[in-house]
Amino acid sequence: MRHIINLQVENQSGVLARIAGLFSARGFNIESLSVGKMDSEAASHMTLVVRGDDWIIEQVIKQLNKLIDVYRVTDVTSTDFVGRELVLVKVYCPPAKRGDISQLVQIFRAKVVDISNRSMTLELTGNEPKIEAFLETLQPFGIQEIARTGSIAMVRDSNGKM
Amino acid sequence: MRGAALVIQALQAEGVKALFGYPGGTVLDIFDEIYSSGLPFYLTRHEQGAVHAADGYARASGKVGMCIATSGPGATNLVTGIATAHMDSIPLVVLTGQVATSLIGNDAFQEVDICGITRSITKHNYLVRDIADLPQVLKSAFYIARSGRPGPVLIDLPKDIQQAETDEPYPDDIKLRSYRPTLRGNMQQLQKAAGLIDQSKKPVIFAGGGVVSSDAQNEIRLLSEILDAPVTTSLMGLGIFPETHSHALKMLGMHGTEYANYAVQEADLLIAVGVRFDDLVTGKVDKFAPQAQIIHIDIDPTSIRKNVQVTVPIVGDIRTVLQELNTLLKPRQNPQWMEQIKTWKQRHPLRYPQTDKVQPQYVIEQLAKLTDNRAIICTEVGQNQMWTAQFYNFHSSRSFLSSGGLGTMGYGFPAALGAQVAWPDKLVIDIAGDGSIQMNIQEMATAVLYDLPVKIIILNNHSLGMVRQWQSIFYDRRFSQTCLRRNKQCPPDCQQANGDCSAAYVPNFVKLAEAYGAHGFRIDHKDQVADVLQTAITTPGPVIVEISIDREENVYPMVPTGAPIHQMLRGMA
Ligand SMILES: Cc1ncc(C[n+]2csc(CCOP(=O)(O)OP(=O)(O)O)c2C)c(N)n1
Numbered sequence: 001m002r003h004i005i006n007l008q009v010e011n012q013s014g015v016l017a018r019i020a021g022l023f024s025a026r027g028f029n030i031e032s033l034s035v036g037k038m039d040s041e042a043a044s045h046m047t048l049v050v051r052g053d054d055w056i057i058e059q060v061i062k063q064l065n066k067l068i069d070v071y072r073v074t075d076v077t078s079t080d081f082v083g084r085e086l087v088l089v090k091v092y093c094p095p096a097k098r099g100d101i102s103q104l105v106q107i108f109r110a111k112v113v114d115i116s117n118r119s120m121t122l123e124l125t126g127n128e129p130k131i132e133a134f135l136e137t138l139q140p141f142g143i144q145e146i147a148r149t150g151s152i153a154m155v156r157d158s159n160g161k162m
Numbered sequence: 163m164r165g166a167a168l169v170i171q172a173l174q175a176e177g178v179k180a181l182f183g184y185p186g187g188t189v190l191d192i193f194d195e196i197y198s199s200g201l202p203f204y205l206t207r208h209e210q211g212a213v214h215a216a217d218g219y220a221r222a223s224g225k226v227g228m229c230i231a232t233s234g235p236g237a238t239n240l241v242t243g244i245a246t247a248h249m250d251s252i253p254l255v256v257l258t259g260q261v262a263t264s265l266i267g268n269d270a271f272q273e274v275d276i277c278g279i280t281r282s283i284t285k286h287n288y289l290v291r292d293i294a295d296l297p298q299v300l301k302s303a304f305y306i307a308r309s310g311r312p313g314p315v316l317i318d319l320p321k322d323i324q325q326a327e328t329d330e331p332y333p334d335d336i337k338l339r340s341y342r343p344t345l346r347g348n349m350q351q352l353q354k355a356a357g358l359i360d361q362s363k364k365p366v367i368f369a370g371g372g373v374v375s376s377d378a379q380n381e382i383r384l385l386s387e388i389l390d391a392p393v394t395t396s397l398m399g400l401g402i403f404p405e406t407h408s409h410a411l412k413m414l415g416m417h418g419t420e421y422a423n424y425a426v427q428e429a430d431l432l433i434a435v436g437v438r439f440d441d442l443v444t445g446k447v448d449k450f451a452p453q454a455q456i457i458h459i460d461i462d463p464t465s466i467r468k469n470v471q472v473t474v475p476i477v478g479d480i481r482t483v484l485q486e487l488n489t490l491l492k493p494r495q496n497p498q499w500m501e502q503i504k505t506w507k508q509r510h511p512l513r514y515p516q517t518d519k520v521q522p523q524y525v526i527e528q529l530a531k532l533t534d535n536r537a538i539i540c541t542e543v544g545q546n547q548m549w550t551a552q553f554y555n556f557h558s559s560r561s562f563l564s565s566g567g568l569g570t571m572g573y574g575f576p577a578a579l580g581a582q583v584a585w586p587d588k589l590v591i592d593i594a595g596d597g598s599i600q601m602n603i604q605e606m607a608t609a610v611l612y613d614l615p616v617k618i619i620i621l622n623n624h625s626l627g628m629v630r631q632w633q634s635i636f637y638d639r640r641f642s643q644t645c646l647r648r649n650k651q652c653p654p655d656c657q658q659a660n661g662d663c664s665a666a667y668v669p670n671f672v673k674l675a676e677a678y679g680a681h682g683f684r685i686d687h688k689d690q691v692a693d694v695l696q697t698a699i700t701t702p703g704p705v706i707v708e709i710s711i712d713r714e715e716n717v718y719p720m721v722p723t724g725a726p727i728h729q730m731l732r733g734m735a
Contacts, residue, residue: 010339010340013289013291014277014278014281014287014289017278017281018281021281021282022282025282055467058467059464059467059468062463062464063464065463066462066463066464068285068286068306068338068340068341069340070340071339071340072340
């Protein structure tokens with residue numbers, strides 16, 4: 001199963017290497033990892049997407065907790081959470097196809113961020129299924145390049161379905 | 163105050179009584195402080211010797227061991243020793259010099275990224291880039307090394323940081339927002355455990371190195387007495403439970419006793435304390451303790467459910483947890499189960515065929531007798547280690563020092579030096595093979611010069627015995643590169659049993675001892691064993707006893723890799 005794990009870590013040199021090293025040394029599979037600053041300089045936030053059965057995920061979480069520089073580990077998968085990823089995608093697009101692609105952009109509420117005689121570059125934010133669906137729909141046009149941030153996630157406080 | 167002086171202040175504040183190490187360019191400033199500090203310093207002859215000695219000191223004393231080396235090759239020479247300590251959860255603080263911060267990353271002279279190299283073999287490590295961080299780093303390093311599940315912590319200290327000035331005093335408090343080991347066991351889990359124990363008919367206690375780290379041997383003994391339950395230990399747990407006690411099953415696993423292995427396979431409850439279910443202990447893991455529910459007590463949550471399924475996990479400091487658990491239990495008797503255990507012990511004792519050769523098992527038995535089973539025993543790795551584990555009857559924790567997890571040849575002798583530093587008045591013995599002892603033999607100089615009267619007993623089979631044993635059982639006696647008498651004239655397919663091909667001792671360990679200014683003795687005949695060992699033990703100063711043994715002698719019983727632990731090879735006995 002796919003798990004999304006949030007970490008809060010000390011902003012120390014080597015912390016990223018420590019986490020990456022843990023995954024490679026123990027043979028855990030990491031699907032994506034995103035890192036960013038938190039409100040204070042001293043800490044960073046990371047979101048990991050990991051695949052594995054319950055036994056592996058239990059070990060992953062315990063091993064992460066064991067790292068001295070990691071001070072909070074939350075597996076958000078089973079909670080009500082907001083998960084988002086941003087993708088930039090460059091599709092092959094001669095002027096004649098601009099209309100078709102623009103329509104898709106609207107349907108998915110994506111954005112056009114660059115346009116040339118041969119291509120269009122699009123930006124989309126969403127959860128994983130939405131991004132996958134978007135990319136699949138663009139496939140027939142000819143995707144030239146993709147850059148994805150990896151997921152970030154946050155637990156919801158409301159029970160709402162916003 | 164300069165960074166280097168702050169280091170010394172930290173060592174003094176932490177009560178460091180012995181420092182092992184080797185100097186070099188990037189630690190000159192620290193060594194300059196050591197010069198006038200009065201700190202007892204032991205200059206080994208190799209950095210590996212220093213780190214193993216610090217480890218032996220830590221294991222024997224229960225305190226944090228401390229060593230120091232220069233950058234580059236000094237640091238890389240520590241790697242095996244750090245990994246050894248890490249695998250066995252031994253508290254060390256390791257200081258390495260580093261090139262100046264302005265040079266880091268430039269492939270400067272004697273620069274290596276030792277933090278990168280040791281990331282997976284330390285509990286934690288630090289590269290100090292700012293003098294302002296140094297006080298907290300030093301304080302945290304000692305705390306992290308000794309608390310929770312202990313382990314080695316490395317501090318990499320660039321030369322300019324050692325020279326930089328700071329007014330910060332050595333702090334009293336640690337500022338670690340994340341690291342808080344759980345000490346007390348969860349009460350609900352404890353009650354569940356007590357319930358399981360109450361229902362069990364065939365309980366077995368399985369205790370390991372964690373019990374040593376937490377100094378809980380009395381609590382284990384009490385548990386065994388309350389429950390009338392037998393106790394087996396891992397290699398790391400030898401000595402926790404007096405091995406002549408009627409409840410003692412001695413060691414479990416690959417070269418454990420038959421009765422320990424049978425008891426675990428028959429048990430309906432395994433109380434596992436401070437163990438990690440290493441593959442040498444479990445054998446084929448899905449056939450391990452097939453009838454048993456398992457209660458697993460450990461300070462490290464990652465040890466629990468890593469290798470085996472557990473019915474009741476309890477995370478906490480072992481001593482604290484056992485103290486609470488023991489109060490929840492009703493005293494009981496298990497006459498039938500203990501009768502069964504007794505029968506196994508009588509029917510399948512540790513044994514070896516009696517011959518008139520000098521047998522290694524006999525040597526260890528004699529040594530046990532002469533020392534009343536009370537010496538501090540270190541071992542190297544291989545057959546020597548297993549015979550010692552089997553035939554010496556350990557009586558207290560911290561009296562058996564051996565590289566269990568990493569299996570480091572060359573560990574025993576320098577570790578014995580460290581143990582001797584910790585306990586100047588105790589008898590410290592290293593049981594060695596002729597292969598292993600040559601991996602750190604240079605420390606003879608350290609032993610002699612610092613008057614550390616360690617007795618080295620070399621069981622000389624002219625072979626890398628344990629590897630040869632596997633070749634003779636599983637590789638059709640193709641003795642590839644395990645004969646230590648092999649020379650240019652030897653036929654490639656030599657299968658000579660006893661290397662009678664040449665009578666030469668290379669090296670001659672007796673003369674080697676003498677070359678270092680120590681005493682050397684040799685034993686060639688069985689009737690010399692007791693007398694010569696007695697002389698060796700009573701001779702002041704470091705001593706080497708070289709004992710010629712039969713290279714065909716193997717360690718039994720033995721569980722072949724991949725077999726369940728009750729299927730043991732018995733050898734000739
Ligand atoms: C540093 C190191 N290298 C290699 C090994 C693999 N190994 C395990 S036991 C052994 C043989 C040890 O020979 P010796 O020290 O003579 O002891 P014996 O088994 O003969 O008692 C070897 C080579 C090891 N454990 N450690």
